[in-house]
Amino acid sequence: MVRRIFLGAALAASLAFGTAGARAQEQSFTVSIKDHKFEPTEIQVPANTKFKLVIKNLDATPEEFEMSNPKREKVVKGGQEGTINLGPFAPGSYEFFGDFNPKTARGKIVAK
């Protein structure tokens, strides 16, 4: 029984890490948070490609970067950085917002 569990775990892990190499050379985009607003508010990315988004929080207070589709939530403390993995996106626009300041911190990623 123990062996079966280990086999199952190994299978799941290998599936998860299956494309291990793919993330190594990935494009990276940056968005900053200043005065509870995102800069820039629109980020152009290539469609159908995986990429990383680095969030630099230039404010003193924390902000939670959030996207509904796909589901991403990351709290970035004041003065800190956080990274989100995104893509591949079909062409279109994908909105994100700062959950702690949802009225001012809004932006979108446009995949072309």
Added chain:
Amino acid sequence: MLASAIIVFREVLEASLIVGIVMAAARGVAGRGLWVAAGIAGGLVGAGLVALFAEKIADLASGMGQEIFNAAILFAAVLMLGWHNVWMGRHGQELAADAKTLGSAVAAGDRPLYALATVIGLAVLREGAEVVLFLYGIAASDGGGPLPMLGGGAIGVLAGSVAGAALYLGLLRIPMRHLFAVTSALILLLAAGMAASAAAFLVQADLLPTLGDAVWDSSAIIDDQSIAGKALHALLGYVARPAGVQLLFFAATVLVIGGLMRAVRLSPAGAPSARRASFGVVLLAAGLAAGDAQAEFKVRHPLVVEGELELEHNGSVTFDKSKSGRNNGQSYTNEIGYGVTSWWQPEIEGEWAADPGSNLRFEATTFENTFMLTEPGAWWLNLGFFAEYSHAADRNSADSFKFGPLIEKELGRTLLTANLFVAKEVGKNRSDASEFSYALQGRYFINPYFEPGIEAYGQVADFESPGKLADQQHRVGPVFLGTWKPFDIGRVRYEAGYLFGLTRATETGAIRWKLEYEIFF
């Protein structure tokens, strides 16, 4: 004249369809004619009053008085209809049996006829007020004189009443023993439609989010301004472009009233007989030995957010034929969790359960841990790990621990999640079984507030000797979920679903729900 006839007809049609259904549902009850007439009369008087004070009402609640008033009336009607259906569920079989022996006249004493009369009154009031206002408006503005308009109005009232009468007579042709089921179903849909309409009014009053302005647009098939559309609106709350929140209220009403109806009908009123009680004890013992029948229906995601505090409530009620002793099993958990690091979230949970035939009692305290192993989206799968230890409240019951992977795959707007768990008992009176359980969910993102999906849960009491499929528990059903921010801080998540039992060992149906509040600390 024709224009006013048509407009009045459409309004009267809605009310008269409701009156027809309600009257058919009350068939065979002595004195119902009086109650119905009282309801109609009361509704007409109320309509006149509403029309008189229309401006004052509209000005209430910072200009949203009209919408709130309409929503309140509709919710009151939903409550009345729901209560009637639940009441009928409890006593309907007795009444049907009585009717055969007593003839078609049944004692009206117990029946909540005033509930039906109120529903009729409210329907007449709603539609009547609109008719009165409309006619008044025409009388005030139309230079052509009041006669053609009044004539048209009279024709409209007549035609609308005829339609309602036709529905009533049509329903009467159904034999008594089926009439109960048919009218109960119609009333359930009526109530759900009203709840959806009430939700629409609250959206206009800015008290509810739309959850999506138009989840679909069927105006090409049936326009909601047409006669057919209005009739469907009366019966079901049909709109060509429903907002997500309307669908939510519709489904929630069906689930809640329908669930209560079944729970009430399937378990006989009164104290459980000795035989039922002892059967229940046998099942309970079997449940303890094999690991309790799966009660917590929850799909866990491999996601941890550091610094986030969660308060969560889960509930489920299972339904089955009353003789099986598995009907109306309830299970509730309440828990609090916190994202301690960016990859570890511990939670503490309290479990309460009421097995069929027994009272609610506290079952266990559980310490749960979710570990996020991969950053979401970084790899082909999102991977996490879950481990919990559950301490039984009853000293004579065994504790247990459970663990397993949390696996997720993102595919555009679709999210697929799987939980695969192994559980073992420890301590006193433990069984040696290794229980395997799974939870699967596929959901589709429409908007943050409304995501429909399908989920499946299952349990194999001992995967080392799994036995026949029919003896395992497997269930599947629809679910919808979403998030919402009613306050400035934090966020509310909800889930609600119905599960159909697939094997002989599984209860026929179950409803499950979750309500969660998250806040950053």
